[in-house]
Amino acid sequence: xxxxxxxxxxxxxxxxxxxxxxxxxxxxxxxxxxxxxxxxxxxxxxxxxxxxxxxxxxxxxxxxxxxxxxxxxxxxxxxxxxxxxxxxxxxxxxxxxxxxxxxxxxxxxxxxxxxxxxxxxxxxxxxxxxxxxxxxxxxxxxxxxxxxxxxxxxxxxxxxxxxxxxxxxxxxxxxxxxxxx
Numbered sequence: 001x002x003x004x005x006x007x008x009x010x011x012x013x014x015x016x017x018x019x020x021x022x023x024x025x026x027x028x029x030x031x032x033x034x035x036x037x038x039x040x041x042x043x044x045x046x047x048x049x050x051x052x053x054x055x056x057x058x059x060x061x062x063x064x065x066x067x068x069x070x071x072x073x074x075x076x077x078x079x080x081x082x083x084x085x086x087x088x089x090x091x092x093x094x095x096x097x098x099x100x101x102x103x104x105x106x107x108x109x110x111x112x113x114x115x116x117x118x119x120x121x122x123x124x125x126x127x128x129x130x131x132x133x134x135x136x137x138x139x140x141x142x143x144x145x146x147x148x149x150x151x152x153x154x155x156x157x158x159x160x161x162x163x164x165x166x167x168x169x170x171x172x173x174x175x176x177x178x179x180x181x
Contacts (some may be wrong), residue, residue, distance in 0.1 A: 018133060020103075020123070022074055023041050023093040029078045029143065037077035043150075046070050053084055064161055070150035076143075083115070083140035091138055093118070098134055115140040 030036045041049065041099045050067045053060040080086065088149070107120035115133040123132035130153070135146040 020132060020149070022076060022098050022145065022147065023056060023090075023097075025090055025093055026076050026078075026145070029086050029090060032080060033078035034081050035079040037075055037144075038073040039073065041073045043071050044074065047131045047157055048120045066153070069152065070148060072147070074145075076145045078143045080143075083143075091143065093137060094134070103134075139176045 008107070028149070030038070037064040039046060046067050050064045051069075053064045055061060078086065097103075102125075103121050103123050105119055106122050107118065109118040117136075118129065118138070119134075119136045121136075122130055123134075125131040129151060131149070133146075133148045135144075137144040141145065
């Protein structure tokens with residue numbers, strides 16, 4: 001019995017530890033920022049938003065289909081008056097939660113020339129399904145963190161780009177993925 005409890009704990013502990021939560025230190029950044037975007041949509045609000053999408057417009061049908069599998073969408077975006085008003089520790093608190101085996105960094109862009117960095121992390125679930133995406137876009141004067149939770153087809157994520165302050169992602173550039181024409 002004791003061995004079974006230990007095995008069950010060992011199996012369940014990593015799964016529970018892999019949940020993502022936006023760090024509270026982000027609230028501190030809102031006080032420093034000149035402009036902020038704070039969006040939190042749970043499953044019921046996403047369902048409500050989906051009702052306003054047309055069943056006749058092709059783009060809106062795609063977004064409605066994607067939204068139906070989501071549990072939540074959170075966006076935090078901060079625009080600062082000057083560079084250096086947030087530091088790497090603020091971003092590291094986010095990245096610290098995005099560890100293997102559940103989370104994989106699939107995109108990492110670093111530009112020393114203009115201090116623009118972007119990361120995309122994907123949460124992989126049993127069976128290889130995508131259960132979440134975190135996007136971190138960090139510039140000298142702007143920081144944006146997007147967390148999308150739920151059953152996600154990566155090819156559909158591009159359909160959310162440009163909505164709710166979520167940056168556009170070019171799925172065409174991902175290996176093995178082609179967007180329908």
